[in-house]
Amino acid sequence: MSNVLIFCEHKDGAIKTSTLPAITFGREVAKHTGGEVYGVVVGSGLGDAGADAARYLSKVVVVENDGLGNYLAETYAPVLAKVAADLGVSTVAATATNLGKDLLPRAAALLEAGMVSDVIEVTGGKAFVRPTNAGNALGSVEVLTDVALATVRQTEFDPAAPLDAAGAVESAEAGDIDSLNAEFVQLNLSESTRPDLSEAKVVVSGGRGMKNAENFKVLEELTDLFGGALGATRAACDAGYVANDLQVGQTGKVVAPDLYIAVGISGAIQHLAGMKSSKVIVAINKDEEAPIFQVADFGLVSTWENAMPDLIAGVKKAKGA
Amino acid sequence: MNWVVNPFDEYAVEAALRMCEVVTGGKGKRFGEVVVLSIGPKKDATKEIRSCLAMGADRAIHVVAEDAALDSFVVANIVKKIYEEEQPDLLLMGKQTVDGDSNQAAQMVAGYLGLPQACFAATLESFPDKKELVVGREVDGGMEVKKVQLPAVVSVDLRVVAPTAVKNNQSEEGYEYGDGPRYASLKGIMKAKKKKIDVKELGDLGVSTDLRVKHTTFAPPPERGGGIIVKSVDELLDKLQNEAKVL
Numbered sequence: 230m231s232n233v234l235i236f237c238e239h240k241d242g243a244i245k246t247s248t249l250p251a252i253t254f255g256r257e258v259a260k261h262t263g264g265e266v267y268g269v270v271v272g273s274g275l276g277d278a279g280a281d282a283a284r285y286l287s288k289v290v291v292v293e294n295d296g297l298g299n300y301l302a303e304t305y306a307p308v309l310a311k312v313a314a315d316l317g318v319s320t321v322a323a324t325a326t327n328l329g330k331d332l333l334p335r336a337a338a339l340l341e342a343g344m345v346s347d348v349i350e351v352t353g354g355k356a357f358v359r360p361t362n363a364g365n366a367l368g369s370v371e372v373l374t375d376v377a378l379a380t381v382r383q384t385e386f387d388p389a390a391p392l393d394a395a396g397a398v399e400s401a402e403a404g405d406i407d408s409l410n411a412e413f414v415q416l417n418l419s420e421s422t423r424p425d426l427s428e429a430k431v432v433v434s435g436g437r438g439m440k441n442a443e444n445f446k447v448l449e450e451l452t453d454l455f456g457g458a459l460g461a462t463r464a465a466c467d468a469g470y471v472a473n474d475l476q477v478g479q480t481g482k483v484v485a486p487d488l489y490i491a492v493g494i495s496g497a498i499q500h501l502a503g504m505k506s507s508k509v510i511v512a513i514n515k516d517e518e519a520p521i522f523q524v525a526d527f528g529l530v531s532t533w534e535n536a537m538p539d540l541i542a543g544v545k546k547a548k549g550a
Numbered sequence: 551m552n553w554v555v556n557p558f559d560e561y562a563v564e565a566a567l568r569m570c571e572v573v574t575g576g577k578g579k580r581f582g583e584v585v586v587l588s589i590g591p592k593k594d595a596t597k598e599i600r601s602c603l604a605m606g607a608d609r610a611i612h613v614v615a616e617d618a619a620l621d622s623f624v625v626a627n628i629v630k631k632i633y634e635e636e637q638p639d640l641l642l643m644g645k646q647t648v649d650g651d652s653n654q655a656a657q658m659v660a661g662y663l664g665l666p667q668a669c670f671a672a673t674l675e676s677f678p679d680k681k682e683l684v685v686g687r688e689v690d691g692g693m694e695v696k697k698v699q700l701p702a703v704v705s706v707d708l709r710v711v712a713p714t715a716v717k718n719n720q721s722e723e724g725y726e727y728g729d730g731p732r733y734a735s736l737k738g739i740m741k742a743k744k745k746k747i748d749v750k751e752l753g754d755l756g757v758s759t760d761l762r763v764k765h766t767t768f769a770p771p772p773e774r775g776g777g778i779i780v781k782s783v784d785e786l787l788d789k790l791q792n793e794a795k796v797l
């Protein structure tokens with residue numbers, strides 16, 4: 230049988246919304262293979278995360294163990310590989326979050342299976358489409374091994390809706406847990422009350438044209454009027470204007486919000502790779518030749534110093550704020 | 551120049567050099583060897599290797615293979631094989647190739663070799679005597695600190711070439727490098743010509759060359775419909791409200 234297994238990330242006893250697009254991917258694969266879509270939840274102190282996952286999946290395997298409290302590729306990959314082997318699935322997938330990208334290829338090595346990163350479309354049971362060359366080409370790929378592993382681009386699959394009837398929850402043993410002496414030391418989360426970049430409906434991004442960290446406050450004000458997320462170019466991150474994890478692009482986050490506002494951004498291909506699937510793109514740049522205007526639905530040739538006060542006032546008015 | 555080293559791999563070479571040179575009084579002295587491995591067609595790879603050697607790497611291994619004969623698994627198998635021959639303390643790789651954009655080879659190599667992995671590394675701090683490495687990893691929403699024992703596999707992210715991203719704890723306290731990978735000096739380029747490149751044929755390595763993933767076709771992405779230039783903020787607001795209906 231050709232079933233699919235989805236690695237479900239979780240937090241506070243529920244699966245993360247970032248996992249839902251991977252489940253949709255799983256359902257699309259299952260349409261081709263005629264199989265079921267299962268899930269696996271790994272960690273310690275999982276609470277109801279397994280039951281929550283089962284709202285979307287016909288069966289969920291929960292692997293709970295004190296030794297799996299903090300994510301480590303070294304300990305999680307063998308667990309994922311074991312569950313996949315025990316269930317005899319033909320596809321294993323996760324959303325292409327940093328965790329998914331770290332974990333799945335290692336599990337693929339353990340399973341001696343073919344692996345495809347950043348899938349944006351399912352064209353068959355083991356046939357997928359993925360972007361390459363900073364999104365300048367779409368490659369059709371076929372996995373030739375019995376088992377296929379994939380990470381899934383969150384912006385290209387809708388979040389899965391719950392099933393009519395929740396699936397079964399089973400627990401499984403972790404087996405030997407060997408961290409190979411790797412040790413999780415700490416996680417320094419950048420503090421933000423804003424939605425996740427990859428999930429926000431509106432993203433306001435700034436580039437080197439913002440000139441310094443202080444000036445980003447103007448963009449933050451606009452961001453918060455929309456309840457959106459703040460993004461940036463590599464140049465702005467490298468210059469220390471904002472935290473690194475706000476980088477949008479080929480080598481940062483990929484976003485596809487309803488509205489993307491690019492301010493002081495030239496529009497290098499590496500940046501476009503991360504935002505050109507946005508529904509509506511607005512660009513504000515003082516240079517009318519800036520390549521960003523080629524992808525923008527609405528371009529305004531102006532300095533941000535001139536444009537932002539009126540834009541913020543206008544948005545405030547429209548929002549009744 | 552129509553050839554370049556994959557940027558992440560140039561950063562990996564820079565990080566490797568910083569890992570094993572003691573800088574005191576502005577002068578660097580090497581305490582470890584940096585070996586470059588490149589897998590690819592003869593002409594392109596040789597140029598890439600020479601530029602890494604010119605940066606300061608000590609020697610190189612070139613596994614000759616056509617691009618079409620390679621997928622992440624074949625690459626990972628080759629790296630594994632060379633690792634076993636060379637037994638290095640640290641395997642530094644790039645986070646991703648900027649043509650393939652796969653971001654998977656390092657994780658696979660680590661899986662095959664049963665070694666710890668630290669991917670997306672932005673900072674590296676080594677304690678040579680203790681044989682351990684503390685790595686700052688760029689993860690969702692922030693930075694994770696992870697400790698690995700050597701030997702280990704590390705894939706480097708963009709920020710690993712920031713001035714103080716790599717600390718080998720033998721260099722001058724607080725030493726700052728220039729931002730980005732170093733340029734090859736003229737002397738470096740001359741020296742590189744004499745450095746050894748060990749050329750191996752893929753077929754002679756005795757590793758599996760079966761592709762596991764096949765690229766069937768490449769197509770251009772859909773074009774975005776052309777947009778318009780608005781004359782004022784008022785016009786922009788009007789479009790967002792009445793046309794795009796996002797406000």
Ligand SMILES: Cc1cc2nc3c(=O)[nH]c(=O)nc-3n(C[C@H](O)[C@H](O)[C@H](O)COP(=O)(O)OP(=O)(O)OC[C@H]3O[C@@H](n4cnc5c(N)ncnc54)[C@H](O)[C@@H]3O)c2cc1C
Pocket residue numbers: 435436437438439461462463464465476477478479480481482492493494495496497498499500503513514515516519531532533534557558648
């Ligand atoms: C391996 C690699 C990976 C990369 N990955 C990424 C990535 O993931 N994401 C990414 O973004 N980049 C990435 N880059 C970098 C990319 O190539 C560009 O260098 C970067 O996107 C440029 O950022 P920028 O637009 O902020 O800066 P610039 O290109 O310097 O553009 C600044 C713009 O601001 C405008 N401006 C200046 N002053 C004002 C003003 N007062 N008002 C309005 N406009 C103004 C200018 O006209 C200019 O167009 C990568 C590069 C490499 C080599």
Ligand SMILES: Nc1ncnc2c1ncn2[C@@H]1O[C@H](COP(=O)(O)O)[C@@H](O)[C@H]1O
Pocket residue numbers: 556558559562587588589590620622625642643644645646647648650651652653654655656
């Ligand atoms: N042909 C190759 N030769 C040497 N190293 C490679 C090759 N292909 C991939 N790699 C390494 O693997 C990293 C990740 O590549 P990828 O997973 O293909 O995106 C690269 O940054 C390199 O360090």
